[in-house]
């Protein structure tokens with residue numbers, strides 16, 4: 439991971455560049471990092487606020503030989519890698535909110551956006567975008583985000599070394615990815631569950647087809663969220679926003 443790094447000052451979105459590089463045949467593990475994004479994208483077509491030299495805005499190109507249905511597992515793997523990296527480089531206790539948010543004290547510090555290039559049901563590449571709020575002050579966040587988002591610096595009380603955190607993310611990611619390719623998702627699932635906040639809690643999952651409220655039971659061996667509603671019926675949720 440990160441043997442080829444495209445480092446840019448200002449880009450529209452590192453995801454876009456990673457898509458282009460992937461089309462051009464970029465090798466697995468290629469990373470695009472930018473100091474600033476003017477058109478950072480989040481999930482569900484949202485914008486991702488990416489001010490200059492404060493956060494880590496990067497996209498990673500993978501070319502795993504796995505069935506396309508397993509691609510979401512890589513989002514969960516990435517979340518574990520980032521949580522481990524935050525644990526190693528700060529005194530904080532980050533937690534994962536399914537599927538891809540990393541929170542510190544209930545506020546979001548990281549988002550992950552996984553996109554695919556596929557040919558029918560064969561994966562050409564998986565492009566994993568990671569946005570980590572590192573050195574922003576509270577004032578750097580737009581007012582509407584101040585309650586829900588924060589930075590590691592705001593929680594840790596001091597500036598952090600972004601290059602060091604990137605290095606540790608690469609190390610953690612590589613170890614987990616090797617484990618994933620050799621042993622499958624199960625060991626990653628166990629790690630993921632040890633960091634997840636939603637398991638056992640009452641949640642509401644907002645999907646494109648409406649919302650489901652109930653108790654989060656955990657994830658399946660495939661990485662799909664299981665929710666038990668008030669009638670005891672179990673729903674499998676592939677993609678949603680979760681409210682705790």
Ligand code: BTN
Pocket residue numbers: 450451452453454475477478479480481482484486488494495496497538539548549550551567568569570
């Ligand atoms: C989310 O929580 O909605 C996902 C946010 C993902 C943001 C990252 S920043 C680097 C990469 N480039 C983008 O445009 N988005 C991702």
